[in-house]
Every structure is written in structure tokens, then in C-alpha cells.
Amino acid sequence: MKKILVMLFITAIYSCSKDEDLSLTKTVDPDGSADVEVQDFMWKAMNFWYFWQENVDDLADDRWENxxxxxxxxxxFLDSxxxxxxxxxNKLQYIEDRFSFFNADYRELTNSLAGISKSNGLEFGLVRFQDSDELFGFVRYIVxxxxxxxxxIQRGDLFTGVDGQTLSLSNYESLLFGTNETYTLNMAxxxxxxxxxxEIEVTLTKEEALAENPILISKSFEIGGENIGYIMYNQFTNEYDDDLFAAIEALKTAGITNLVMDLRYNPGGSVNTTRLLASMIYGxxxxxVFxxxxxNNKLQEQFSDSQLEVYFTDKVNGKTINSLGFSKLYVLTSSSSASASELLINSLEPYLDVIQIGDVTRGKNEFSTTLVDDRENSYLYTPGRVNKINPKNLWAIQPLIGRNENAEGFSDFTSGLQPDILLKEDYGNLGILGDQNEPLLAKAIEAITGQTGKRDFTVKxxxxxxxxxxxxxxxxxKMIDDTVYDLEF
Structure with missing residues (x-):
């Protein structure tokens, strides 16, 4: 039995049986006049891996004769x-694809997937003023x-401008996410x-290689005869799997009887980390089947049903999982909860009662992987093979390559997962994260204990x-396919 990444297994199949099916092989530019090496990599990688390959005419195997x-x-075509x-x-992305993307430097992309970025540590949301193109920001949390x-600056603070310019639909990207390393927020x-x-101003500077531990808060408290665990988890980052394991173990040792997973600001991440967390919670x-x-049809036919299935696991980096074994899980969500966050909810639904509290999720049910110009490895990014990447082409693409279904075959949530208890955040009453009176956590506590009290949950x-x-x-x-299988071949 050989433990191997599923993508490497596909590579083995590909190299043996699919090489002759490529519509174009080595020669691309007969006269050498066009600089299309990057585009050639993109086309060939997308032709094989892209989930919607058969829906894009220009990605068809027989689009050009050899x-x-x-x-x-x-x-x-590459030079068009x-x-x-x-x-x-313009040429490769399917019209219904909202999430595939690219980066001119694979190193920046892979650092981001590891939770490392250039950032000032301010996490915020942007809201549009009614009947206006102007925006204001509110602070969600500080890294x-x-x-x-x-x-x-702290959670709940508001700002309406940057460097003296009022935020608007036309300028917020350049002001907040541009090349400027330092900016000054005009507060409100x-x-x-x-x-x-x-009149208050706050000046912030983006730092290189800021690493964010996705476990912002992990605590427990006793209310109404229940011992409630709470984890605010902000990204499924596999570099912090041991920290996640330790957090769950500590809550189990504390004797929790219920768990609230706060995923309201979690945009996704590693599929394997999601599987590990699900195993820690359920069993x-x-x-x-997790x-x-x-x-796509070209890849799907290469596998047996069992080879397409991912199962719950009993270990995290060699450490034995002692699952909580709960029959219910409480999950806090917002419209920013996406991808792997939705995967956790959807994949646990067949096995336990997932009580979703908050807002409708983002609606991202496809997974992706990082592809680079390593043609001997079927374009798969593999850390141990960075010296094999074409040094003249550092571009990476992150296309959607598949869709994950739960054990009951359900994956149709492109419009988002609907909460059992709808409760949007209120910028006039955000509350303190991890505090029992913070509105979303308070609503979860009410659902767990059945004690309604006199609290008003009106969202003004x-x-x-x-x-x-x-x-x-x-x-x-992002839902990054990094799941490890045991495959025999």
C-alpha cells in the first residue's frame, strides 16, 4: 500500500495513457517570433485539469491539428x-467560473496558501452607503x-477614507489593496x-511574511448546565494542523459538551485540514466517506468509485485523534464563509446535526490546485520539485479542477448554504469576539441551553x-485539494 497525493496518482495515469491525446506536443511557435511560453503552459494545464474543459471550445483536445x-x-491564438x-x-476561463485565478509568481501564491502574506494585520469588511457609490469599512478583528x-484600532471601529480620500467603488482597491505599503485610515x-x-487617523504599514495563526480564539465556559467550547477559526491552513489538534484536545480535556465553530470570516483553504477537523469533531x-x-470527464473516467472517495481519518501528523463524538455541531457563518468552511458543514451533514447560525455562506463548492510550468509533473506544484519549474516562467494558475460531494452525493450550494438560524452581523452592535454576549455566539448559546432570557436579537x-x-x-x-490517500497500484 502506497500513500500518495491523489494528484500524483493522476499524474501516473496521465503520463502512461494521456500523453498522446494532447492536441499539441512540443513545437509551439514555428518561426520563434511570438513570446507565448506562459500562455502555452496555461492552455495545456487547463486543457487537462480544468473542471469545465469540455465547456470551453478553445480548450478542446481537437481544437488545433498537430x-x-x-x-x-x-x-x-496564444498571442491574441x-x-x-x-x-x-478572456480565452480559458468558463463564464460561470467565479473563482479560478492566477499569479505572476508562484512563490507569492504558495506563501499565501501557507497563511503567509504581506499585510498590516487589519481584517475588515466594506459596506456601501445606501444609494451611493461611497463605502465605509468596519474592523472585524486584528491579527x-x-x-x-x-x-x-480594534474590532468595531469604522473608517470612511484612506489618505484623505473618501472610499468609493472606484478607488477602494487601489487605496486599500494597492502597492502602497503604508496608508492612513480616516476614522469614523x-x-x-x-x-x-x-478627526481621528490611524496609520498602518504592511509587513512582509506576516504569518497568521488561524486559531484566533479557543476557550470554554459553563452556562445553564452546559460546558460549551468555542473556536474562532479563520482559515484552513495545514501548517497549523498541530495547533488545531491541540485546541480540540484541550477542549476535550476541559470536558466540553458542545462545540461552537466560528467560521464567519473563514474564506477556506486546505481540504485535508478540513477532513482532519471533521474527524476530530465527528469520529x-x-x-x-468524508x-x-x-x-472533468477526461479525468473522471480514469478512476474507480473507491479512488474518488476521501474518508475520515484517525491521525493528525502521527498523533491519534480522540474525537469529540458529538451528535450536534454549532457553526457561525457569514457571507464571507466559503469553500473549505462550506465543505466542513456539507461533509458533516450526513453524520450529525449541524446547526448553522448567521448569514448565508458564499457558495463555493469547487476545489482547486496550484499548477506551475513543471511539464514533467503534469504542471502540478510540488514543493520538492521547485528546481524543476521552468525558470523562465514563474507564473502559477489556480484553476477549479473538481467538485466535492458529501456522502449523500450533495454538492449543489452555489447560492450558499442557508443558515438554520438567520442572524446577520450588525455594524452598530458587533460585540467582542469570544464574549458570551457577542450576538452570534449568544444566539448559539441560546440554542444550546434553551435559555432565551430577555435578550433582544434585533438587527438594526x-x-x-x-x-x-x-x-x-x-x-x-479557496478549497485547496491536498488530501492524502492510500492507493495501491
Whole structure:
């Protein structure tokens, strides 16, 4: 029995049986006049891996004949846009694909997937003023040990401008997510139902290689005869699997009887980390199906049903999982909960009662993988093979390559997962994360204990974000296929 990444297994099949099916092999540009090496990599990688390959006419296997005339036409096609970015978007991406993307440097992309980025540590949402193109921001949380953690700014604070310019639909990306390493926020306050600018300014600087531990809060408290565990988990990052394991173990030792997973700001991440967390919560029966994979037709036919299934596991990096074994899980969500966050909910639904509290999730049910110009490895990014990547082409693409179904075959949530208890965040009453009176956590406590009390959960100023700091990161809405299988061949 050989333990291997599923993608490497596909590579083995591909190299043995699919090489002759490529519509074009080595010769691309007969006269050498076009600089299309990046576009050639993109086309060939997408032709094989892309989930919607058969829906994009220009990705068809027989789109060009493998003749001199065909190769010349193919080269002209590759050279038909001003840049590789435009080529990817205009020629290769399916119209219904909201989430595939690219990066001119694979190193920046892979660092982001590991939870490392250039950031000032301010996590925020952006809201549109009614009947206006102007925006205001609200602080969701501050990353510990970041530049923002040393500034006079905290959750719930509001801002309406950057460097003296009022935020709007047309400028927020350049002001907040541009190349400027330092910016000054023009702060505001909430007064009589309105967001009103004040004279306060907060200057923040983006730092290289800021690593965010996704476990922002892990605690337990006893209320109404229940011992309730709470974890605020902000990204499925496999570099912190041991920390996640330790957090669950500590809560189990504390004797919790219920668990609240706060995924409201979690944009997704590692499929394998999601499987580990699900196993810690539900159980370690390695015969229980966690998910089934569905690829494009060209890949799907290469596998047996059992090879497309991913099972719950009993270990995290060699350590034995002692599952909580709960019959219910309480999950807090928002419109920023996406991808792997939704996978956790959907894959646990067949096995336990998942009580979702908050807002409708993002609706991201496809998974992706990182592809680079390593043609001997079928374009798969493999850390041990970085010296094999074409040094003239550092571009990476992150296309959607499949869809994950739960054990009951359900995966149709492109419109988002609907909460059992709808409760939007209120920018006039955000509360303190991890505090028992914070509205979403308080609602979960009420659902667990059955004690309604006299608390008013009326949302006067519901948050409907148009963007956020997470959504403008490379990790936004990502479900990264890094699941490890035991395969025999």
C-alpha cells in the first residue's frame, strides 16, 4: 500500500495513457517570433485539469491539428491577448467560473496558501452607503503580533477614507489593496444610526511574511448546565494542523459538551485540514466517506468509485485523534464563509446535526490546485520539485479542477448554504469576539441551553458587505485539494 497525493496518482495515469491525446506536443511557435511560453503552459494545464474543459471550445483536445499549419494557428491564438493575465481570463476561463485565478509568481501564491502574506494585520469588511457609490469599512478583528496590533484600532471601529480620500467603488482597491505599503485610515464613528467621519487617523504599514495563526480564539465556559467550547477559526491552513489538534484536545480535556465553530470570516483553504477537523469533531471511522470527488470527464473516467472517495481519518501528523463524538455541531457563518468552511458543514451533514447560525455562506463548492510550468509533473506544484519549474516562467494558475460531494452525493450550494438560524452581523452592535454576549455566539448559546432570557436579537443595521480584506487576499474562496490517500497500484 502506497500513500500518495491523489494528484500524483493522476499524474501516473496521465503520463502512461494521456500523453498522446494532447492536441499539441512540443513545437509551439514555428518561426520563434511570438513570446507565448506562459500562455502555452496555461492552455495545456487547463486543457487537462480544468473542471469545465469540455465547456470551453478553445480548450478542446481537437481544437488545433498537430501540423505545422495547426501549430501556427495555435501560436497565433496564444498571442491574441496583451498579457498572460488577459489570455487566461478572456480565452480559458468558463463564464460561470467565479473563482479560478492566477499569479505572476508562484512563490507569492504558495506563501499565501501557507497563511503567509504581506499585510498590516487589519481584517475588515466594506459596506456601501445606501444609494451611493461611497463605502465605509468596519474592523472585524486584528491579527496578533501584526502592525495593526500595536495601533489604536480594534474590532468595531469604522473608517470612511484612506489618505484623505473618501472610499468609493472606484478607488477602494487601489487605496486599500494597492502597492502602497503604508496608508492612513480616516476614522469614523456611529452616531444616531449614521456613520460620521471624525478627526481621528490611524496609520498602518504592511509587513512582509506576516504569518497568521488561524486559531484566533479557543476557550470554554459553563452556562445553564452546559460546558460549551468555542473556536474562532479563520482559515484552513495545514501548517497549523498541530495547533488545531491541540485546541480540540484541550477542549476535550476541559470536558466540553458542545462545540461552537466560528467560521464567519473563514474564506477556506486546505481540504485535508478540513477532513482532519471533521474527524476530530465527528469520529475516526476510516470507512466513513468524508467526500467524493468529481473531476472533468477526461479525468473522471480514469478512476474507480473507491479512488474518488476521501474518508475520515484517525491521525493528525502521527498523533491519534480522540474525537469529540458529538451528535450536534454549532457553526457561525457569514457571507464571507466559503469553500473549505462550506465543505466542513456539507461533509458533516450526513453524520450529525449541524446547526448553522448567521448569514448565508458564499457558495463555493469547487476545489482547486496550484499548477506551475513543471511539464514533467503534469504542471502540478510540488514543493520538492521547485528546481524543476521552468525558470523562465514563474507564473502559477489556480484553476477549479473538481467538485466535492458529501456522502449523500450533495454538492449543489452555489447560492450558499442557508443558515438554520438567520442572524446577520450588525455594524452598530458587533460585540467582542469570544464574549458570551457577542450576538452570534449568544444566539448559539441560546440554542444550546434553551435559555432565551430577555435578550433582544434585533438587527438594526445589518451588514451586507461588498468586499473585505479576506476577499482581496490570494486565499479568498479557496478549497485547496491536498488530501492524502492510500492507493495501491
Amino acid at each position: 501540423t505545422e499549419t495547426g501549430r501556427a494557428a495555435y501560436t497565433a 491577448d496583451d498579457s498572460p493575465a488577459d489570455f487566461f481570463t 496578533p503580533n501584526s502592525n495593526a496590533s500595536d495601533a489604536d 464613528e456611529f452616531s444616531n444610526g449614521s456613520v460620521v467621519p471624525n 475516526t471511522n476510516t470507512s466513513d 467526500l467524493r470527488k468529481k473531476y 443595521y445589518p451588514i451586507n458587505i461588498i468586499s473585505s480584506s479576506k476577499e482581496n487576499s490570494l486565499m479568498s474562496d
